[in-house]
Amino acid sequence: MPQRTILLVEDEETLARAVAFTLEREGYRMLTAADGAVGLAMAREAKPDLLLLDVMLPNIDGFDLCRILRRETTMPILMLTAKVDEVDRIVGLELGADDYLTKPFSMRELVARIKALFRRIEMDLTEKGKVQSQPVLDSDGLRLDPAARVVTLRGKPVSLRPKEFDLLAFLLGNAGIVFSRDVLLERVWGYEYTGDTRTVDVHVRWLREKIEDDPGRPRRLVTMRGVGYKLEA
Ligand code: CA
Numbered sequence: 070m071p072q073r074t075i076l077l078v079e080d081e082e083t084l085a086r087a088v089a090f091t092l093e094r095e096g097y098r099m100l101t102a103a104d105g106a107v108g109l110a111m112a113r114e115a116k117p118d119l120l121l122l123d124v125m126l127p128n129i130d131g132f133d134l135c136r137i138l139r140r141e142t143t144m145p146i147l148m149l150t151a152k153v154d155e156v157d158r159i160v161g162l163e164l165g166a167d168d169y170l171t172k173p174f175s176m177r178e179l180v181a182r183i184k185a186l187f188r189r190i191e192m193d194l195t196e197k198g199k200v201q202s203q204p205v206l207d208s209d210g211l212r213l214d215p216a217a218r219v220v221t222l223r224g225k226p227v228s229l230r231p232k233e234f235d236l237l238a239f240l241l242g243n244a245g246i247v248f249s250r251d252v253l254l255e256r257v258w259g260y261e262y263t264g265d266t267r268t269v270d271v272h273v274r275w276l277r278e279k280i281e282d283d284p285g286r287p288r289r290l291v292t293m294r295g296v297g298y299k300l301e302a
Pocket of ligand 1: 125126
């Protein structure tokens with residue numbers, strides 16, 4: 070496998086050094102920027118395989134940087150945040166980051182997340198060949214075409230972000246079955262650990278706003294108290 074390049078945009082020098090040291094030892098080629106504007110230029114120029122992005126940065130903050138790059142590229146973005154209350158914005162529709170870690174995090178966890186993201190990309194690539202044979206899924210006016218990656222609700226197109234689509238595809242393909250948040254994380258996000266399940270909750274909330282007549286009283290994507298979620302068959 071060719072060596073992968075990771076761009077780290079982080080202005081805390083000590084943390085940046087520790088992260089770069091760890092990831093170089095894991096065999097990645099590291100690029101670093103301590104400033105949002107420099108990070109943006111480097112991301113465009115070097116086209117890294119993955120972006121590690123701090124939120125609070127000089128010049129352009131991590132939110133804006135993520136938003137700008139999302140419009141230009143599909144490179145995986147893992148955000149580093151010091152504030153738990155930023156998590157909703159990060160994993161939600163607004164930014165489209167692929168994953169996040171809250172500070173302080175262990176180097177071991179960082180490495181695990183990065184490997185999981187790269188594995189996911191590889192899986193997506195191998196899955197692309199098979200997707201043509203997947204049947205169109207249909208449930209009470211909600212229709213999902215896996216090959217075309219198109220969703221319609223009563224004939225009207227529904228615009229979904231990639232992970233929302235994947236979650237809906239998984240739930241529709243397994244309609245009537247209840248899944249815990251951990252299992253959904255593993256099956257849809259590809260994480261091996263039983264980590265932060267808020268990612269699932271946020272995506273469920275966003276999905277409901279698009280597929281439910283009344284998102285506050287969901288009829289399709291329902292919560293099974295103490296268990297998880299299911300899509301009504
Ligand atoms: Ca910072």
